[in-house]
Amino acid sequence: MAKTSQAAGLHRASLTKLHDLDAALELMYYGWRGMTLEADAYLAKQGLSRPHHRILYVVARRPDIAIGSLLEVLGISKQALNRPLNLLLERKLLTSKRSPEQHRSKLLRLTAAGQRIEQRASDHERKVLREAFDRAGVSGAAAWMAVMEAIADHN
Amino acid sequence: MAKTSQAAGLHRASLTKLHDLDAALELMYYGWRGMTLEADAYLAKQGLSRPHHRILYVVARRPDIAIGSLLEVLGISKQALNRPLNLLLERKLLTSKRSPEQHRSKLLRLTAAGQRIEQRASDHERKVLREAFDRAGVSGAAAWMAVMEAIADHN
């Protein structure tokens, strides 16, 4: 699961711009890469990868979430969730218990170890954002957020 | 190759924000999704997917690129390039010819059909960006670019 290898650098290739927005398009690509690169490397060291992080991230922000809700939030099938989720339970980064009344569903929570890993992985991503925002200033950061919201909510 | 299915919507989940930058972090995730969603759907209708688009995109902007250079730009192994590239050649979206002097390397070019598909797929992505930039105004777009550059070039 996840190699330590990779070009890691993957310098932004200099391609001829055929359209006005090609530069922006490429920035989205390399921006995503830039934000996740260190987090992925950290996760790989822990024997984890992005799907595990996504689970930890969501459970951290919705303690006692049921598996069905987690599936909805992640937008994947339960079969796809199965493996990474079980690994996290085995590694005791997550706990699951049945709720007192709603005995049908299982509630997920992070253990202390799970919280630590979630925090460190997300910290790598936030660090990249923070440095960029610091350079851009408060108004630049706000403008970035506004544009990203428009892109994310498009349609 | 690529299903037409998917939640397609995948509404931005409302998660408790544990940190200042969690909102920004999630925006990067959903922004990437938002930009590529329609392009991926279009490509799927053509029986293609993102790796094919990446190849078409690069070759469009570097006509007569050799395979070795393409590998560098894409940052994948030649074995990984092999299948999508051969599909594009079979479907006559790309041509390869040996150059007159440098007989060792093969030069890649888009056919008219390849250009059409590349353009349409990229247009879907640019459309999302254009609408967001229109709302944000020139200064907002410039700020977005500046922040994304800082993120992309981080490290």
Added chain:
DNA sequence: AATCTCAAGTCAACATAGTTGACATGAGAG
């Protein structure tokens, strides 16, 4: 008590996108 529903879990088969490693081919250069 018997049955229905519903969340969760599990098994199999498959698709896609990537990896390493090993080796073949074909042209140019020495």
Added chain:
DNA sequence: CTCTCATGTCAACTATGTTGACTTGAGATT
């Protein structure tokens, strides 16, 4: 005639996802 070097190809593997078909176990209904 051999060496290099870009390209091509085969095999085996990993990881992340998909559908479809089923089981299990608890709660609710009749």
